[in-house]
Amino acid sequence: MTIDAPSIHVRRDQNHLAWDPAIEPVASVASGDVVEFDCLDASNGELTAESTTESLATLNFDRVDQVTGPVEVQGAEPGDTLQVDLLEFEHADWGWTANISGFGLLADEFPDGFYKVTRLTPGTQRAEFWPGISLPLAPFCGEIGVAPAQGPLSTIPPDVHGGNMDTRHLVAGSTLFLPVFHPGARISMGDGHATQGDGEVCGTAIETPMRVRVRLTVRKDVHVTGPEFIAAPDPHAELRNGSRYATDGIGPDLMAAARDAVKRMIDWLVREHGLEPIQAYLLCSTAVDLRISEIVDQPNFIVTAYCPLGIFA
């Protein structure tokens, strides 16, 4: 793949910890320019390939989910749309996945911290997550956002300005549209993920430092009110949508249904594949996809969790 040389490179130490229009841009580019963002992992570089579960105890949560930027795009005005062509994601040779106490869909069922490292071989499409379980890699950034209408806002919840969307389909080849709230738009990126399931249920993916190239274009002719995007073809469409084991959560509340679906999937992974429950939970976060099967048959709706069978050796 030939990638245009970037106009500028944003360093990993040029990061910030809130979505806030008061933060001054670190650089300014013309519409159509290519920018390279060098992003620390979501732990702000505190967690490493040598860290352990004990390391989570001293993690500085005030520094997590920092984002690199912001970059001003000349000519962007409130009411415009910023087009972000996602050109390339280059992950490191390792990544981490953790259960962080008090965080995640099943925080009550998994109260204890847990940390694991996955080795990632650059240029390969798969990585062994647990013995005999090989995940398809599809790197993307959890965080892509512009300066919000008002701030400061935490970088943890996403909102109409983008931010922590944790959307696994925003891979290379996709094009994201974000509303512009302030002159220059002021885009930042971060939170590299080597792969993830729809839902990111334990709260972390395979977290990794990421070098990203994007093309930034001001669109005066497009008007969006929140994130919209052209998703590239799923790089692992056949595996992700091939034979899958599926578990249903059913009921009047979609959140409770999602929890039930994931709990049933964990039960299946434990009984059929011999995983420990915490191993199964982390696997759900990195490889299992949550879909809404039906949202109309009142009073009961269905969330289904899908685990691709192609990940098992």
Added chain:
Amino acid sequence: MTIDAPSIHVRRDQNHLAWDPAIEPVASVASGDVVEFDCLDASNGELTAESTTESLATLNFDRVDQVTGPVEVQGAEPGDTLQVDLLEFEHADWGWTANISGFGLLADEFPDGFYKVTRLTPGTQRAEFWPGISLPLAPFCGEIGVAPAQGPLSTIPPDVHGGNMDTRHLVAGSTLFLPVFHPGARISMGDGHATQGDGEVCGTAIETPMRVRVRLTVRKDVHVTGPEFIAAPDPHAELRNGSRYATDGIGPDLMAAARDAVKRMIDWLVREHGLEPIQAYLLCSTAVDLRISEIVDQPNFIVTAYCPLGIFA
């Protein structure tokens, strides 16, 4: 595809209107037998290829979502699991899609009834839904269930006994597991869909009469507490997961987020593809997939609606 000859054929007039253990089986088969269910469409045959929006006004809602059966499987006991191998779905040469007043995810935004017929050519993989918009066909049954622990229950909401799951991945080649609550399990099927999006957002798919063949097997070695299944490879994996337009709904409530995502998708279909809003809404129900992108970044979660670009000519 070679399909085993069915042991029995269940006629379309052998149907019932509630999930209820008090309903006597219409037939009894051995574990491992193949059964053919002949199913009326969800309107109980009241709506036809000649019906119009006016026909909805006189539709007898007390008769919708009837199911064909029940069939007793010898040897099934409470605590067992009924394995349903979905062998073949044969749809009619037409189907209907409707907005039914008061029903559907956006019932408040689309208060008026609307009815359309889609021509389905047997043996083809695609059908024109709106001019220039061709949908991939992937027939399945919205309703597959066993006698529930207690009844009678309406056939509209699904529950742990299955029922109106409206899950588009339950196509031929998939294997469904349902818990058994009563001797013989007593399975029924109905609600044929020629194709559908994840979510079935307007409340109807391409509804069609369906002839179904399934193999029914009692599993003493499997214990499920609700529907679980092995999903066959998506028959249109590349199209469904190829280039897609995607819209986000973001917020603390997944139901509201799903509504926002679908509303943004309707806006896009109207402005980019010139559809009327009601046309776009019905298209979302038959072709657009709802995924939960992230369910952990409190307080805001994301539901994303995905429209495959391959459906546009």
